[in-house]
Amino acid sequence: MYLEKINSPEDVKKxxxxxxxxxxxxxxxxxLKKLSEHGGHIGPNLGIVELTVALHYVFNSPKDKIVYDVSHQSYVHKxxxxxxxxxxxxxxxDEVSGYSNPEESKHDFFNIGHTSTSISLACGLAKARDLKDEKDNVIAIIGDGSLSGGEAYEGLNNAAEAGTNMIVIVNDNDMSIAENHGGLYKNLKELRDTEGRCQCNFFKAIGFDYHYVKDGHDFEQLISIFNKVKDTEHPVVVHIHTIKGKGFEFAEENKEQWHWGMPFVLETGESKFSMGDAEDYxxxxxxxxxxxMKQDPKVVAITSGxxxxxxxxxERRKEAGKQFVDVGIAEEHxxxxxxxIAANGGNPVYGVYSTFLQRTYDQLSQDLCINNNPAVIxxxxxxVYGMNDVTHLGLYDIGMMSNIPNMVYLAPTCKEEYFEMLKWGMNQQDHPVAIRVPAMGVIKSGVEDKTDYSKLNKYQVTKxxxxxxxxxxxxxxxxxxxxxxxLSNENGIEATLINPKYITGxxxxxxxxxxxEHKLVITxxxxxxxxxxxxxxxxxYGPSxxxxxxxxxxxxxxxxxxxEELMKKNRLTDVQMVEDIMSIIK
Structure with a gap:
C-alpha cells in the first residue's frame, strides 16, 4: 500500500x-468505504482524485496556496x-469537516461551504503576496457548476486585470449538482469538443492565458500542464475535463443522485436509510x-442549482418544461x-435552502421588497434540525428576512397550514411572501386551515x-x-398556547x-x-x-x-423551560 506512507505532500513527490x-x-x-459508512459528497471527490494527487506532486503546499471552491471536493486534499x-x-x-478548514491544517486557508468564492478569495491571497513581494503560486480550483455564480465572474474579472501569478483550475465534469444551466456552458462544451482550440474562448476573452487538459485522470497530461504553469507571472486558466463520480459505477451513471448521499451499501448502491412511505415537503x-402549472401557464418554479x-x-423537470427554471448556483439572480417575473404578471415560486438564501439580502430588500412584487420564496x-456544518447553518433567516419592510414571512406548524399558506401566497398580489418550510418532518393536524392570511399578523390562540x-x-x-x-399536568397551571403563524409582525x-390574566409570556x-x-x-411589552x-x-x-445537545444548552427542553417558568411565577 502506498497510502500508508503518505503523511504530507512531500511524500507524494517521491x-x-x-x-x-x-x-x-x-x-x-x-x-468509498468512508462514504458508504458515513455519508458525504461522493461524486465531487471521486472525480478529482488524480487532479489532486498531481497538484501536490508539482506544487509546494502550503507555500503554494490552494483554495477549493465550495471545498466539498477537498477530501483527497485532506x-x-x-x-x-x-x-x-x-x-x-468526525475529526475533520466535510469542507476545508484552517483549524485542521496549515494546508487549508479558508472555511468554505458556499459556491463561487474560490477565485475571489485567491485574489486576496495573491494581492497580499504581491504587496509583500513574495513569489509563491496561488491556485483557485473551481468546478464548472460554480462558474454560474456571480462572484466567480467578479473574481475572474479582477484576477485577469491584476496581471500577476494566479492559476485558476476549472474542474469541468459537465455537471453542477444536477445539469448545468446558462450560456457559458455552451462555450465550455465547444472548448471540450475542440480540445480547447475553438475560436470563441470565454477565458481568453477576459484576459487569461488558457490551457486545456483532455483527460483529467491522466497523470502525464496533468503533470505536464501543471509544470508548464507553475511560477507563471500572469493569470492562467487550466481547463481540465474530469468525470464526476469516477471509478464508482453508480456515481458515474447517475451523477445527480450521487453528488451527496447518506450511507449506502457499497456493493449495490442502495441507501442504508429508507424514508419508507414517509411524506417529504x-x-x-x-x-x-x-x-x-397545468392549471396556470404563468406558474413557474425556480431553483438555484x-x-x-x-x-x-x-422527470418532473421534463414535464414542467419552460415552467421550471434552474438558474445555476446563482441565488441572487x-x-x-x-x-x-412577478412584476410582469407571472407567478414565480423560488425554493432555496436557508443557508444559501443568506447570499440574497440585497436582492430581497432592493429588487423584491422595495418593489413589493408578489413572488413566493x-x-x-x-x-436547528437542518444542516449543522458551520458553513451551512440555516438559523439566521428570521433576523435577516423578518425585518425587511413589505416582506410577509410565514411559519407553518403542519402540512395543512403549509399548503394553505402556499396557496394564498401564489394567489395574492399584494406582498412578497416567504414560507419557512417545516424541517422536522410532515406533521398533519387533521384540521382544515381556514385562516385568512390576507389579514396580516393575526395570531391563532389554540388554547x-x-x-x-x-x-x-x-x-x-x-x-x-x-x-x-x-405545566398543566405537573403544576396545575393552565397556560395559553398561541400559534403566531406570522414571523414578520x-x-x-x-x-x-x-x-x-397573564404574568409571563414565553416565546x-x-x-x-x-x-x-x-x-x-x-x-x-417593554413599557408594561x-x-x-x-x-x-x-x-x-x-x-x-x-x-439535542444544542437544545439542552439553550434550555430548549420542556423540562428546562417549565423549571424556568415556575422559578419566575412563584
Missing part, C-alpha cells in the same frame, strides 16, 4: 507515475495533507406546483428573476388559559404544546389581551434569538409589567453540533 496511479486507486477505495486517519479509521471519521411541493429541494427530479432547512402564555413559532409549536401540557390585539423560535421573533414580543422569556439559539458560529 512517487513515480505508476505509483501515483496505484495511490489513486487506494484513495478511491478509502473514500488525505494527502496529514489527515488520512479521518478517512481510514472509522473512530476518527420537497416531494409534496413538487407535486403541488406541477398541478398548478438544487432542484431536489423543490421535489423536481429529472434567482430572487431578482422572481421579482421580474420557500425557505428549506431553516432549523386559552391564564398566568402563562406560550407563543410557539413554526417548528417549535409542538415543543410549545409539550410545555403547556407539562406582532398581533397587538392578542398581545394586549394577554395583559389581563419559542427555531432560530437565532438576536434580531429574532421573540425580541419583537419583548419590545412590545408583563415579563417575557425568549427561547431560541444563542448567536454563535456552530460547527457539527448535535441538535
Amino acid at each position: 512517487l513515480s507515475v505508476d505509483e501515483m496511479k496505484d495511490l489513486s486507486a487506494e484513495i478511491r477505495q478509502v473514500l 488525505i494527502l495533507t496529514g489527515r488520512k486517519e479521518a478517512f481510514i479509521n472509522s473512530e476518527k471519521y 420537497g416531494d409534496l411541493t413538487g407535486k403541488y406546483l406541477l398541478d398548478m 438544487t432542484p431536489a429541494v423543490l421535489g423536481f427530479g429529472p 434567482a430572487v431578482a428573476l422572481a421579482s421580474g 420557500l425557505v428549506y432547512l431553516a432549523s 386559552a388559559g391564564k398566568d402563562v402564555a406560550v407563543i410557539a413559532l413554526g417548528d417549535f409549536y409542538q415543543l410549545g404544546q409539550a410545555v403547556v401540557t407539562k 406582532v398581533d397587538e390585539e392578542v398581545l394586549e389581551s394577554l395583559k389581563k 419559542l423560535e427555531d432560530g437565532i434569538l438576536d434580531g429574532g421573533f421573540g425580541e419583537k414580543i419583548a419590545r412590545y 409589567d408583563m415579563k417575557v422569556l425568549n427561547y431560541g439559539i444563542k448567536k454563535e458560529l456552530l460547527d457539527r453540533y448535535v441538535p
